[in-house]
Every structure is written in C-alpha cells, then in structure tokens.
Amino acid sequence: MTDQSATPFLDIQGLKTHFPVEKGIFFRKTVATVKAVDGVDLQLRQGEILGLVGESGCGKSTLGRTMLQLLEPTEGSVKLEGRELVGLSGSELRAARKDFQMIFQDPYASLNPRMTVYDTLAEAILAHKSVHKSKLPEKVAELMNKVGLSPRFIKKYPHEFSGGQRQRIAIARALAVEPKFLVADEAVSALDVSIQAQIINLLANLSREMNLTLIFISHDLSVVKHIADRIAVMYLGRIVEFGPAETLFDDPLHPYTRALVSAVPVPDPDRERERQRILLPGDPPSPLNPPKGCTFHPRCPYAVEACKASFPAWSHQGNRQVACIRLDALD
Amino acid sequence: MPLLTVNDLRTYFHTRAGVVRAVDGVSFSVDKGETLGIVGESGSGKSVACYSLMGLIPKPPGRIESGTADFDGMDLLKMSERELNRVRGRRVSMIFQDPMTSLNPFLRVEDQLIEPLLLHGLADKQTARRKALEMMEQVGIQGAASRIRMYPHEFSGGMRQRVMIAMALITEPDLLIADEPTTALDVTVQAQILELIKTMQQRMHMAVIFISHDLGVVAGFCDRVNVMYAGRIVESGLTQSIYYHPSHPYNEALQRSIPALQPKGHELFTIEGQPPDLTKPLDGCSFAARCAHVGDLCRRGNPLLKEMKDGHSTACVRVQEGGLELK
Ligand SMILES: Nc1ncnc2c1ncn2[C@@H]1O[C@H](COP(=O)(O)OP(=O)(O)O)[C@@H](O)[C@H]1O
Ligand SMILES: Nc1ncnc2c1ncn2[C@@H]1O[C@H](COP(=O)(O)OP(=O)(O)O)[C@@H](O)[C@H]1O
Ligand SMILES: [Mg+2]
Ligand SMILES: [Mg+2]
Numbered sequence: 001m002t003d004q005s006a007t008p009f010l011d012i013q014g015l016k017t018h019f020p021v022e023k024g025i026f027f028r029k030t031v032a033t034v035k036a037v038d039g040v041d042l043q044l045r046q047g048e049i050l051g052l053v054g055e056s057g058c059g060k061s062t063l064g065r066t067m068l069q070l071l072e073p074t075e076g077s078v079k080l081e082g083r084e085l086v087g088l089s090g091s092e093l094r095a096a097r098k099d100f101q102m103i104f105q106d107p108y109a110s111l112n113p114r115m116t117v118y119d120t121l122a123e124a125i126l127a128h129k130s131v132h133k134s135k136l137p138e139k140v141a142e143l144m145n146k147v148g149l150s151p152r153f154i155k156k157y158p159h160e161f162s163g164g165q166r167q168r169i170a171i172a173r174a175l176a177v178e179p180k181f182l183v184a185d186e187a188v189s190a191l192d193v194s195i196q197a198q199i200i201n202l203l204a205n206l207s208r209e210m211n212l213t214l215i216f217i218s219h220d221l222s223v224v225k226h227i228a229d230r231i232a233v234m235y236l237g238r239i240v241e242f243g244p245a246e247t248l249f250d251d252p253l254h255p256y257t258r259a260l261v262s263a264v265p266v267p268d269p270d271r272e273r274e275r276q277r278i279l280l281p282g283d284p285p286s287p288l289n290p291p292k293g294c295t296f297h298p299r300c301p302y303a304v305e306a307c308k309a310s311f312p313a314w315s316h317q318g319n320r321q322v323a324c325i326r327l328d329a330l331d
Numbered sequence: 332m333p334l335l336t337v338n339d340l341r342t343y344f345h346t347r348a349g350v351v352r353a354v355d356g357v358s359f360s361v362d363k364g365e366t367l368g369i370v371g372e373s374g375s376g377k378s379v380a381c382y383s384l385m386g387l388i389p390k391p392p393g394r395i396e397s398g399t400a401d402f403d404g405m406d407l408l409k410m411s412e413r414e415l416n417r418v419r420g421r422r423v424s425m426i427f428q429d430p431m432t433s434l435n436p437f438l439r440v441e442d443q444l445i446e447p448l449l450l451h452g453l454a455d456k457q458t459a460r461r462k463a464l465e466m467m468e469q470v471g472i473q474g475a476a477s478r479i480r481m482y483p484h485e486f487s488g489g490m491r492q493r494v495m496i497a498m499a500l501i502t503e504p505d506l507l508i509a510d511e512p513t514t515a516l517d518v519t520v521q522a523q524i525l526e527l528i529k530t531m532q533q534r535m536h537m538a539v540i541f542i543s544h545d546l547g548v549v550a551g552f553c554d555r556v557n558v559m560y561a562g563r564i565v566e567s568g569l570t571q572s573i574y575y576h577p578s579h580p581y582n583e584a585l586q587r588s589i590p591a592l593q594p595k596g597h598e599l600f601t602i603e604g605q606p607p608d609l610t611k612p613l614d615g616c617s618f619a620a621r622c623a624h625v626g627d628l629c630r631r632g633n634p635l636l637k638e639m640k641d642g643h644s645t646a647c648v649r650v651q652e653g654g655l656e657l658k
Contacts, residue, residue, distance in 0.1 A: 055517035162605055192372035192544065197588045197599035204598075219517060222547070222591035226599065246595060263518040265547030267589050269570045272551030279526065280519050283487045 007082045009046035009213055010067070010181065014039060015076035017059075017066045021288070035287050036062040038237035039311070040076075046180070047211040049204070051228030051245060053221055053260070055284050059237040060217045064183040067215070068100050069093055080181065098128050101174035105186035107166040111158040117144070117169055118154045124176035147172040148202060164195035171202065175210075182207075183215045188223060200227050221264045225249045233257050236295040237287055238311065243320035253322045255330065256296045294324070302326045333360035334505060334538050335384075340398035340408075342376075342383045345391060349610030353379040355562035357398075358636065361506065366532070366539045368553030368570070370546060372585075374606065376562040377542045381508050383408070385425060386415045403505070421451045424499035428511040430491040433498065434483040440467075440494055441479040447502050466497040469534075470527060489520040496527065503535050510542045525552060546589055550574060555642075558582045561606050561617035564636055568643030576657075578645035581618045583657045616648065624655050 017037040020030040036059045044050055052060050065071040067078055069085050078085045080099065088096060104110055111120060121140045125131055131139055141151040147168040158166055167187060174182060184203060188196040204227050207214045218224050224231060224245070231248045233241040233256065241254040252258045259278040266272055280299050285291060294312055297303040304326065312323045338358045344351040354376045361367045369377045382388050384400050384407050400407040402418065410418070427433060435443055444463035448454040454462060467475035470493040483491055492512065499507060509528065513521040525548065532539055543549050549556060549570070556573045558566040558581065566579040577583035586592070587600040604621040607613055615630040616622070622629065628648045636644040637651050649655035 055519065164605075193546070193585065194372065194588045194602040197590065197601040200590065201598050201601065221518070222589075226590040226593065226595060259519055263522040264591075265518075265521075265545065265551055266591055267546040267550045267574065267586065268592070269550045269574050272547075275551070277522050277526075279523055283489050283520065284517070 008043040008079075009048075009081060010042070010044040011077075011079040011082075012040055012042040012067065013077045013079075014041065015063070015066060015078065016040075016074045017062050017071055018074040032288055035237050035290055037066060037073075038287070038290065040237075040239055042232065042239065042242075044213055044215075046213055047207065048229045049207055049214045049216055049227055051224035051231040052215055052217045052234065053219065053224050053231060054234035055260075056219060057284060057287065058234045059287065060219075060234055061185050063234070064102065064185050064215060064217055068102055068183060069097075070102070098177040099179055100181040100183070101177065101179040102183045102185065103167070103170045103174050103187050105189050107163075107170035108158060110170060111166065111173075113158055116155050116157055117149070120169065121172055121176055124173045128177035143172045143176055146175065146206070148198070162195075164191055164198060167191065167199050168202070171199075171206070175206070178210075179212070181213045181215075183217065185217045186219070187216075189218060189220065196223065203227065221249065221261065222266075233260065236285065236290050238295065238323070240296065240323045241321065247320065253317060253320060253327060253330075254296075254324050255300045255302050255326070258330075300326075302329050304329075332362075334363045334403065336360040336399075336401045337380075337384065338399045338401075340380060340383060340400065341396040342379050342388060342393060343396050344393050346610075351609045352562050353393075353609060354383060355609075356633070356635075357559075357562075357564055359557055359564060359567065361538050361540060363505070364532075364536050364538055365555065366541055366553045368549040368556040369540065369542045369559060370544065370549050370556060371559030372544060372606065374609075375559040377544075377559055378510055380559070381425075381510060381540060381542060385419055385423065385508065386410070386412065387425075417451070420447045420499075420504075421453075421502045422504050423506045423508065424502070424504040425508045425510065426495055426499045426512050428514045430495035431483065433495050434491065436483055439480055439482060440486075443483075444479070444494075444498050444501055447498065451502060453502060462501060463497075466501050467494075469531070470494070470497045470500075471523075472497075489516060489523065492516065492520075492524055493527065496524075496531070500531055500535065500537075504537060506538045506540065507532070508540045508542070511544070512541075513548065514543070514545070521548070546574075546586065547591065558585070561613075562609060563617060563646065565618065565646045566644065567636060569641070572641070572643045576643070578639060578643060578650050578657060579618075579647045580622045580624050580655075580657065584621075584623070616646070624649060624657075626654070628652070 015037055016039055019034040019036060021032040022028045023031045054060055066073050073086055118140055121143050122136050125139050144151045149168050188199045206212055216227055228245045231245050232239045235256050241257045252261045259280045262278045282299055291298050293308040293310055297307040312325045314321045314323055340354055340357045342354040344353055357380050371377050383395055395408055398408055441463055445459035448459040464475055464479060467479050472478055472493055513524050541553055553570050556570050557564045560581045566582045577586055584602045590599055593599055602621055607617055616634050619625050619629040626649055634646045634648050636646045638644045
C-alpha cells in the first residue's frame with residue numbers, strides 16, 4: 001500500500017475558471033471576466049463524501065465541472081490519484097473519464113426520452129467495457145437492483161417514472177462505468193423530502209459499499225450535514241471554510257458560515273422562535289467584479305481595514321481550515 | 332370571527348387522461364391577522380386550493396365542483412369576474428415564487444406599484460406616487476427614489492421579490508396569500524424576505540396564508556398549519572401541536588423524514604411508495620397504501636377531518652377511534 005497521506009485521492013491546487021464576457025457583433029471584444037472559480041485548493045481522501053455548499057452563483061457547479069474536466073480551467077491543477085487531468089488530450093481524457101461521473105438536479109434533461117431504461121444502461125455499460133450481448137440483460141438488472149429499481153421496469157421510458165425513480169436511473173447510468181469518483185450537483189434539490197431521503201440513503205450506501213468518493217453539491221445545508229463527512233463552504237469562487245460536517249455546522253467559524261448556518265430554518269417551532277438570525281445586508285456580490293481582499297468583507301459585520309488588503313491565508317483550527325483574519329475578534 | 336371560511340372546496344381538472352381531483356373536499360378558516368401555513372409535498376393541491384379562491388384556475392380544464400369560500404360575508408366562489416376584481420389585489424393579494432408572475436417586464440416599477448391604487452380608486456395619481464415611494468422604502472429598497480424608475484429586470488432576485496411584495500401590499504389588504512414566496516431564494520435572502528413579510532404583516536394587521544413544502548420555514552413562521560396530502564387536508568392544528576404531537580401517520584412520517592432532525596450516520600427514515608394517482612377513484616384514506624399503521628377501516632369511505640382537542644384535527648380514522656397513538 002502506498003502512503004495515503006502523501007498522495008491524496010483528489011488533489012486540487014490553485015484552480016481558477018474564468019469566463020470572458022464578450023461584446024460586439026462583428027468584432028467580439030472581451031469586456032469583463034466572470035471569476036466563477038477563483039483559486040481553489042482542496043484535497044480529498046478516497047471514499048469520503050465532501051459536501052460543497054454556498055449560495056447560488058458562488059461557483060459550485062463550475063468547480064464540479066472543472067474538476068471533471070468538463071470545463072477547461074484557466075489556471076491550476078487537478079490530480080486524481082496523483083495523475084494530472086488538466087491538459088490531457090482528447091483520447092487520454094476519454095479514457096480517464098470512466099473514473100469519474102456526474103449526476104444533475106434534473107435527470108429528465110440528461111436522459112434520452114426515446115430510450116428505455118435497458119437501452120440507456122446497456123449503452124453506458126458498453127461504453128466502458130465489452131460485454132457479450134447475452135450477458136447484458138443480467139448486467140442491466142444488476143445495476144437496477146443496486147439503485148433500488150425493480151428490473152421489471154426494464155422496458156420503460158423515462159417519462160413513465162417519477163422524479164425520484166428517474167434520479168435512480170441517472171445514478172445507475174453513472175455507476176455503469178464503475179467510477180471511483182462521483183459529483184452529484186443538486187441531485188436531490190428538486191425532490192420532495194420523503195423522496196430526497198431515499199436518494200440520500202442510496203448515495204451514502206453506494207459510497208460506502210463501493211469506496212466511491214463523492215462530492216455532494218447542494219445549497220441545502222441540512223441535507224449536506226447529513227450525508228457529508230467533510231464540508232467546504234464557498235463564497236464568490238473561493239472556499240472560505242473547510243472541516244468535518246458536524247463541527248462545521250454546529251460551531252461555524254467563518255463569519256459567512258455563521259450567517260449561512262443561522263439562516264437555515266429548523267423544523268422545530270420552539271427553537272425557531274428563540275433563534276437569533278444573523279441577517280446579512282444586501283445580496284451576494286457578483287463574480288464579475290469581486291471585492292478586493294477578502295471577498296466577504298463588504299457584508300461582514302466584523303470587517304476591518306486589513307480585510308480589504310488581501311484574501312486571507314488559511315488559518316488552521318484543529319481539523320478545520322478557515323480563511324479569515326478576524327477569528328480572534330469573534331466570540 | 333374568521334376572515335375567511337372555506338367549506339368543502341373541490342377543484343377538478345377535466346383532462347384527456349381523466350378527471351384530476353386536485354382539491355377534493357377541503358375546509359379551513361383563517362382569522363384576522365393570523366398566519367396559516369399550508370404544507371404538503373408537490374402536487375398535493377396547495378396552489379390549486381388557493382388559486383380557486385382567487386378565481387385563478389384555468390377553466391377549462393379546471394372546474395370548481397363544490398364549495399363555498401366566505402370572505403367577510405361574500406362567497407368568493409360565486410362572484411362574477413367583475414366582483415372578484417374589486418376584491419383581488421385590493422383586499423386579498425397574492426405573491427408567488429417567481430416575482431415575474433406578477434411583475435410586468437415592460438413597465439417601470441413605479442407604474443406597476445401605483446396601478447392597484449388607481450384601479451381601485453384608492454388614490455389620485457400624485458398620492459399614489461407618494462405611496463409607491465413609501466412602500467419601496469418600507470420593503471427595504473435602498474435608493475428607492477431613483478430605483479422606482481427602473482424596470483424589474485434591473486433588480487436582483489431578492490430585490491425583485493421585495494418589489495413584488497411592495498405591489499401586493501400597497502392597498503393594505505386584509506389577506507395575503509403567499510405561494511412558496513422564498514422557495515427559489517438562497518437561505519440568507521430567504522431569511523431577509525421572511526423577516527420582511529412578518530414586519531409588514533404586523534404593521535398592517537394582515538392575515539397570511541403561507542404555502543410551503545419546507546417544514547423548517549413553516550415551523551417559525553406560522554400560527555396554525557394545515558397538512559395536505561393528495562388533495563385533502565389530513566391534519567390541522569396549532570403549529571406546536573402539528574410538530575410535537577402529529578396525529579396523522581402522513582404528518583408523522585413527513586416529520587421523521589426531514590434530515591435536519593435525524594442523527595448523522597443513520598439511514599434517513601423514508602416513506603415508501605408514492606402519492607396516489609389523482610385520476611383513479613379512491614376508496615378510503617389517500618395515504619392507506621403507504622401507511623405503516625393501515626387497518627381495515629382505512630380502506631373504506633371518505634375519512635373526514637375531526638377535531639380531537641384544542642383545534643387539533645386529524646383525518647386518520649384509527650387515531651379518531653382511539654386505536655392508534657403516534658409517538
Ligand atoms: N458558461 C458560463 N459563462 C459565463 N458565466 C458563467 C458560465 N457558467 C457559470 N457562469 C457564472 O459563474 C458564476 C458561478 O456559477 P455556478 O458555478 O453555476 O454557481 P453555483 O452552481 O454555485 O450556483 C455565476 O455568476 C454564473 O453566472
Ligand atoms: N391546469 C391543470 N391541468 C391539469 N392538472 C392540473 C392543472 N393544474 C394543476 N393540476 C394538478 O393538480 C394537482 C395539484 O397541483 P398543485 O395545487 O399545483 O400542487 P402543489 O401546489 O401542492 O404542488 C397536481 O396533480 C397537478 O398536476
Ligand atoms: Mg449550480
Ligand atoms: Mg404549488
């Protein structure tokens with residue numbers, strides 16, 4: 001066995017994904033840059049579940065897509081088991097792709113409406129390895145069982161399923177290539193609570209059984225707290241706090257995490273009535289023109305002059321990492 | 332005396348696939364100044380129930396099959412379009428998840444804000460303009476004097492929500508129906524908007540019907556709660572009793588499946604199966620097929636809400652008969 005701590009399963013360094021904003025009909029000119037991901041460092045262990053949270057527009061989806069090389073980074077490095085993914089050629093990338101998969105909020109949009117479950121899953125299996133035709137039905141049924149879908153639905157089309165079942169099909173398709181690494185982008189956000197719970201259980205079990213590393217992206221903190229081992233909080237293209245799920249949620253350190261956690265409603269009337277919310281002023285600023293220094297300083301109740309100077313270096317607090325220079329000033 | 336009393340409301344959709352019994356015998360009331368929550372999963376009939384009261388059901392395919400909705404001595408369901416227009420947007424207002432449902436993208440915000448006042452003859456143009464500006468300030472829009480001249484798309488999501496609220500409240504209605512007003516918003520913005528609605532409600536002594544699928548939001552926001560399932564109210568009571576003493580197996584199961592309340596590292600509780608097909612005839616309780624406590628009684632007749640104690644009602648016949656105690 002190699003030393004796990006020396007080579008993290010996933011190692012992201014200085015990752016940036018910027019989108020140019022262009023103007024002009026005949027002569028396209030770049031007039032501005034959206035800094036969707038703007039300097040992310042992240043290391044993950046194999047088999048762990050990372051929750052990626054933050055408000056809409058903070059760059060979660062862009063980060064997820066860039067990790068999987070569905071978007072080309074502007075800068076930085078993404079290593080999977082020590083192997084650099086940034087800059088791989090088309091065919092190398094296709095070969096590497098079978099190690100990582102992505103599932104989305106709306107499985108309906110990602111499933112072909114004219115293909116039965118069998119066709120969808122058989123196609124995915126064959127893309128990964130050659131299986132004899134006679135063996136395919138068995139393999140498809142195996143996959144369906146794995147995600148809790150009865151194989152008697154094998155001949156059905158996506159529209160004949162409910163939202164939760166469609167998400168199971170999408171998960172089955174992702175698993176067909178036996179990936180090591182899965183990014184689930186708001187995969188349960190459109191589902192009702194009771195169905196949401198089924199999909200969360202499924203993903204957590206699959207991750208454990210298959211030693212699958214999972215990045216679970218969601219704007220819903222209570223869902224993430226439940227499924228994730230560790231949580232990364234994003235604000236305007238950067239991670240501002242990173243640590244174990246319970247401690248980060250129960251004892252947030254960064255002023256932004258504090259506000260975020262305090263804003264999550266809890267389904268308990270007495271607790272809800274006594275709660276003190278930290279109401280942040282204004283809307284999240286735009287990644288088109290992020291504030292200088294700590295990007296949170298214009299909305300931060302604890303900000304001082306020094307916060308405007310430069311983005312804070314990581315401060316290590318036990319097994320937590322926080323990008324804030326004002327921790328001493330917070331109670 | 333209640334401000335609004337709805338009795339046996341049934342709204343069906345007559346579609347090619349069959350008759351969708353979207354709302355199937357719903358009764359409830361709202362007192363002056365109170366906040367009534369309506370919770371339930373998607374498709375349970377929350378929106379259709381409220382749109383029926385406001386005359387906003389597309390007909391066809393929709394049809395109000397039965398019911399009365401007494402609002403201050405008038406039956407909203409029997410009103411002509413003209414009579415309804417005098418109530419809607421004046422004494423009863425509505426806000427939505429997507430503010431662009433009520434905002435016109437081609438009109439300056441100011442012109443939209445003064446419209447209800449002019450339409451209902453509540454103010455002359457000059458007074459209306461002044462009120463519009465006051466309203467923009469009250470809902471927390473900074474630089475209101477200049478921003479009132481802007482178009483809706485020039486506002487951010489949260490700010491647009493505020494403009495919609497300003498427009499809904501400018502006539503100081505007696506009742507605000509809020510249909511998932513914060514569902515599309517981020518939690519920090521949601522907290523701001525909920526705070527705003529509460530403040531405005533207290534200032535205007537207005538009643539609110541708050542529709543939501545989010546049990547967290549409802550817990551802190553509502554005085555009473557109706558729980559809907561498959562077109563019917565299955566449980567109704569004070570917020571505390573709905574959360575701490577569920578009296579219908581559906582409500583109990585719903586509470587148990589919320590991740591926030593469950594210890595980490597355990598499987599989440601789930602409700603097996605799916606809600607019934609509303610086009611198929613249904614005998615007995617609509618939750619029977621998924622219920623862990625189902626008995627023979629449950630598959631017959633049409634269970635009705637019955638008050639057990641202190642305004643807490645359940646439609647579960649087993650609880651009503653005393654044969655079932657939940658947690
Ligand atoms: N293809 C693109 N071109 C330009 N801007 C983009 C593109 N994709 C995302 N963005 C912008 O990047 C920012 C981050 O977006 P996204 O990663 O989708 O955030 P999240 O998933 O956290 O909501 C947003 O401001 C978004 O508008
Ligand atoms: N115009 C329509 N035609 C046919 N069915 C409809 C129409 N509008 C709503 N429904 C059906 O009525 C039921 C209740 O819908 P709705 O009140 O919107 O649910 P909720 O607001 O609780 O999510 C659903 O089954 C929905 O499909
Ligand atoms: Mg996203
Ligand atoms: Mg609705």
